[in-house]
Amino acid sequence: MKTLSKIFVQGLFAILPIVLTIAIIVWLISTLETYLSKLLLLVLPASMYWPGLGLILGIALIFGLGLLIKFYLGQLIIRGLNKLMERIPVVSAVYSAFNDMVRFLSPSEKEELQKAVLVEVQEGAEVIGFVTSEDVSLGDRSELIAVYIPMSYQIGGFTLFMPKDKVKELDMAPSEAMKKVLTASMGSEKKLTPDEV
Numbered sequence: 001m002k003t004l005s006k007i008f009v010q011g012l013f014a015i016l017p018i019v020l021t022i023a024i025i026v027w028l029i030s031t032l033e034t035y036l037s038k039l040l041l042l043v044l045p046a047s048m049y050w051p052g053l054g055l056i057l058g059i060a061l062i063f064g065l066g067l068l069i070k071f072y073l074g075q076l077i078i079r080g081l082n083k084l085m086e087r088i089p090v091v092s093a094v095y096s097a098f099n100d101m102v103r104f105l106s107p108s109e110k111e112e113l114q115k116a117v118l119v120e121v122q123e124g125a126e127v128i129g130f131v132t133s134e135d136v137s138l139g140d141r142s143e144l145i146a147v148y149i150p151m152s153y154q155i156g157g158f159t160l161f162m163p164k165d166k167v168k169e170l171d172m173a174p175s176e177a178m179k180k181v182l183t184a185s186m187g188s189e190k191k192l193t194p195d196e197v
Helices: 002-043 053-071 072-087 090-106 174-182
Strands: 116-120 125-138 141-150 157-163 167-169
Touching: 002 053, 053 072, 053 116, 072 090, 116 141, 116 174, 125 157, 125 167, 125 174
Parallel strands: none
Antiparallel strands: 116 125, 116 167, 125 141, 141 157
8 A cells, every 4th residue: 555655646746847837827828818808808899809819918918018118118117016016015025025036037137146156154054145236335344245045945035244255156057056946956957968978
C-alpha cells in the first residue's frame, strides 16, 4: 500500500506544475472573455458578437496600454493610479507587494535590479540580495547601498542598508538569481551534454 501511495504522490507532483500552469492560463483567458464580452455587448448587437471577441479586445487593450506608457501622458495616468491604490487602506499593502514583485520580474525594469549580491547574515550563512540603490544616506551615515532581500515562495521581503564592502557581487544575471531565490533553488540546473562542452 505504501508503494502505491508513493507512486501516486510522485505522479501527482510530476503533473501538478503543468496542471497549475494550464489552469492559470485558462483562468486569465476566461476572465478576459467574461468581463470584456459584457463591455462589448453594451456597444455591439448580440448578433455581431462571437466567442473570443472579448479575449481579442483584452489583448488589444493590454498592447494599447503598453504603447500609452511610452508617452508622458500615459506615465502620468499610471503614476496617478499607483498613488490612488497606495492611499486605500488594506488594498495598499496587497497592491504594494504585487507591484514590487511585478517590477522585479519585468524586463523593462532592469535598473531596479542593478546586480545580484551575497549578504552574510551570520558566519557561514549567506542570502541572495539585489542592489536597488548604490548611493543612500541615512541621517549622518552616507555611502550606503540598499539591498533588497526577497523571500522564497512569498511576495515581499526586506531591505538592508549597509556599506558596499559588506556584500559580494554574484557573477550571474539578476533574473537568474531571482529565480533561485523564489524557487528556494529547487529548479533544475541546466546540465551540459558532452557535445555542448
